[in-house]
Structures are given as C-alpha cells and as structure tokens.
Amino acid sequence: MIRSTLLGSLAAIAAVLALPDDAEAQELPDLGGRSIVVVTENAYPPLQFVDPMSGDAIGWEYDAVAEIAARLNLTVTYQNTSWDAMIQAVADGQYDMGMTGITITEERAQLVDFSDPYMRSEMFMLVRADEDRFTDAASFAAFEDGLVGAQSGTTPFYVAVYDVLDGNEQNPRIRLFETFGASVQALNTGDVDLVLTDGTAGRGYVNASNGALKLIGDPLGTEDFGFIFPKGSDLVAPINAAIASMRADGTLETLTTKWFLDYELGN
Numbered sequence: 132m133i134r135s136t137l138l139g140s141l142a143a144i145a146a147v148l149a150l151p152d153d154a155e156a157q158e159l160p161d162l163g164g165r166s167i168v169v170v171t172e173n174a175y176p177p178l179q180f181v182d183p184m185s186g187d188a189i190g191w192e193y194d195a196v197a198e199i200a201a202r203l204n205l206t207v208t209y210q211n212t213s214w215d216a217m218i219q220a221v222a223d224g225q226y227d228m229g230m231t232g233i234t235i236t237e238e239r240a241q242l243v244d245f246s247d248p249y250m251r252s253e254m255f256m257l258v259r260a261d262e263d264r265f266t267d268a269a270s271f272a273a274f275e276d277g278l279v280g281a282q283s284g285t286t287p288f289y290v291a292v293y294d295v296l297d298g299n300e301q302n303p304r305i306r307l308f309e310t311f312g313a314s315v316q317a318l319n320t321g322d323v324d325l326v327l328t329d330g331t332a333g334r335g336y337v338n339a340s341n342g343a344l345k346l347i348g349d350p351l352g353t354e355d356f357g358f359i360f361p362k363g364s365d366l367v368a369p370i371n372a373a374i375a376s377m378r379a380d381g382t383l384e385t386l387t388t389k390w391f392l393d394y395e396l397g398n
Contacts (some may be wrong), residue, residue: 153247159202159376160369166206167227167366169196172214174312176335177390178232178356191390192230195249199373200383213309214282218242221359227357227366232332234286244364245357247371249383252329253350254290257336259318260345267348273327280306280314280323286354287327288312294351295327319343329354334391 171179171192188209200207212220214231221229222242230254231376235245256268265271271279272295279295281288288305296302306316306323317323328336330350337344352372360367377383 159372161204162369164204164206166208166209167376168208169228169230170210170212170217170220170226171229172217172231172310173211174214174310175232175332176339177394178332178335179230180335183375191250192232194386194389195377195383198386199370202302202373202376203369214285214311215309216357221361224361227360227364228370232329232356233359234329235357236286239331239359242362243359244362245359246365246367247374248355248357249374250387251293251353251360252356254327254352254354255330255333255346255350256348257315257318257326257328257333257344258324259321260340260343260346262324262347263344264324268309268351272296277325278304278306278323279325279327280317281327282309282311282314283307286329290327290351299378315344331350338394356374 171188173179173181173188175190177190179188179192181187182189196207199205210226217229217231218233218239219242220226229243232250233239233245234386235248239245256271265274267278271277279291281291291305292298292300292302296304306314306317311326311328311332314323314326318326319340330346333346337346355369358370374383
C-alpha cells in the first residue's frame with residue numbers, strides 16, 4: 132500500500148475509535164463456562180467474513196467475542212443466517228446473541244436489546260475504481276442513470292433513500308439484494324454503480340478488491356455498532372462490562388489495528 136492509503140486508513144480508524152470514554156471498568160463476572168450460540172452473516176469484512184484462502188470464518192468481531200468469552204468464562208458456538216432473518220431470529224430467542232456490524236437504532240431496540248457500542252463507523256460511497264461520472268452524493272443523485280445496490284431495511288438502504296436520492300423507498304434506482312456481499316458483487320460486474328457502506332466494511336472490500344474498488348466523497352454520517360440479544364437477556368450486563376474492560380486496557384484498539392491496518396497491509 133502507498134503511504135497516502137495508510138494515512139487515510141489511520142484517519143478513518145481514528146473515527147472508528149472515537150467513542151465516549153467508559154466509566155472505570157468494573158470487575159468481570161465468571162459465567163462458569165456457560166454455553167451461548169452467536170449468529171452472524173459472515174459477509175461483512177473485516178468484521179466477520181470467510182477467508183477465501185483457508186475457508187475459516189475470521190474477523191474483528193470473532194476476535195472480540197473470543198476475548199469476551201475468555202474474560203467472562205463463556206463457551207461460544209456460531210451459526211449463520213441471512214441479514215434479513217437475523218434480528219427477528221434473535222428477538223424470537225433462536226440465538227443468544229447476534230453480530231454483523233449491526234447499527235444501534237431506536238427502531239431495532241424495540242425488538243432486541245443492544246450491547247454498549249463497541250465501534251463507531253462512518254458511511255461512505257463504494258464504487259468501481261474507474262468511476263468518474265460522480266464524486267459525491269449530490270453528483271450521484273444528478274446522474275439519473277446511476278443505480279445503487281442495498282439490502283432492504285439496512286442503514287445503507289435508508290441513507291440511499293433519504294440522504295442521496297429523493298426519499299422514495301420505491302425509487303427504481305435502488306436495486307435490492309439479499310446480502311451486502313451480493314450488492315458488492317453487482318457493483319463489480321457493473322449491474323449497479325454505487326454501494327453505500329460504513330467505512331468498516333468498505334475498507335475491507337477495497338483491500339480485497341486488488342484495486343477494483345474505491346471509496347469516494349465525504350462521510351454521510353456516523354453509526355454505532357453493537358451486539359444484539361433477546362429482550363431481557365442477562366448477557367447484556369456482563370458483555371457490556373467486558374467491552375468496557377477491553378476499551379480500558381486497549382484491547383479494542385489493538386483489534387482495530389490488527390484488522391484495519393495490519394490485515395489491510397497484508398502483514
């Protein structure tokens with residue numbers, strides 16, 4: 132990677148880490164080896180994804196949950212489901228916890244309980260590397276032939292509708308996909324011209340694209356990520372305590388350096 136890319140990544144990571152300070156981390160409980168099932172999508176690099184070389188599921192969230200489990204004495208198993216099904220499945224108690232870079236919103240908090248934020252990210256425009264027909268949200272909106280790929284009900288979908296286009300959720304310029312990865316594949320093949328993504332996933336896809344993709348424009352907003360649980364889950368408090376302890380001792384920052392600098396640079 133060239134030096135300018137590294138500096139850009141450092142600036143982006145500073146935004147990711149710019150969360151309010153936690154109160155002094157409390158003493159962590161011992162959950163006695165309790166077994167929990169965590170559901171994820173494995174389609175949101177570098178938070179969680181399948182390594183194309185090894186076939187292993189890896190990423191920031193996997194490392195974070197492993198650390199949480201070690202600190203709380205939890206035994207974790209993973210299952211996969213689609214984004215569309217995940218929040219409702221956790222709300223219904225099919226899983227103990229969900230993770231896939233889930234933005235904390237008041238609407239979702241009516242269905243599930245959220246952990247405290249473990250990361251903050253910003254929304255960016257992901258395009259093909261040779262894109263020169265638009266450079267920001269305003270010029271994309273004016274480019275009447277431009278198509279944007281998104282998953283219905285996600286933060287990128289609503290940003291596309293209300294911050295980039297005209298507020299019409301049925302706008303024919305929005306093409307819907309079942310997974311975020313499918314929308315990026317459609318971008319690669321030229322079926323859409325833009326995918327909106329938080330910087331977290333966007334940097335992962337840019338790094339994995341071998342120069343085929345880039346991020347453009349100013350950030351369109353910020354979002355906080357949290358783990359989700361069935362309403363009333365007794366896991367929320369201990370996991371919040373573990374997150375606080377990991378922020379206090381620098382573990383969250385270490386994981387972010389690993390996945391957003393070292394992994395990006397291929398170290």
